[in-house]
Amino acid sequence: NAGVTQTPKFQVLKTGQSMTLQCAQDMNHNSMYWYRQDPGMGLRLIYYSASEGTTDKGEVPNGYNVSRLNKREFSLRLESAAPSQTSVYFCASTSRLANTGELFFGEGSRLTVL
């Protein structure tokens, strides 16, 4: 049972480069999320998708875009990477039908922007 799968696990970029973080879940969940984790800051919500076809900004959306490609996949794009985007990124999902509020997380993608 794969759960939430993120790729890549590690990436190094130069300032100004672009990249896309991929996320897929196999639990038939409706809602998906992208968080970033920084030392001393906890996890902060970047974007979320409550259901297929919808996306909304979270707490720190600037510099990012997202695409909910289908029910399984939710990608995060950095159009022009900046050193401030060096972070560990986590994708998560949950089932609105189950109504537990529990998020299931991927293992994270560590991004370094030079």
Added chain:
Amino acid sequence: GDSVTQMEGPVTLSEEAFLTINCTYTATGYPSLFWYVQYPGEGLQLLLKATKADDKGSNKGFEATYRKETTSFHLEKGSVQVSDSAVYFCALSSGGSNYKLTFGKGTLLTVNP
């Protein structure tokens, strides 16, 4: 807006010691409260939760009680093990169908043999 404040770490304990990690929150309405744990190199996983006042969540020997009067959800364990070494996050969800979680900053726990 919603916010979660948890005690600063790191916390270092000896095996079999008693653990308390404090968590207080600010939220509108009646949030659900969660403790997540992150083991080294892994994503977060749910440890326990409580959805209404006076509920006690428990799992793997950890407990936390939803105290509405003090807006707190402190995590406790009577006897920690080396395998409990991890980062612990307190979080809340204010409800609605989006299940957005607001997290505290995390507390690193190290348990020594």
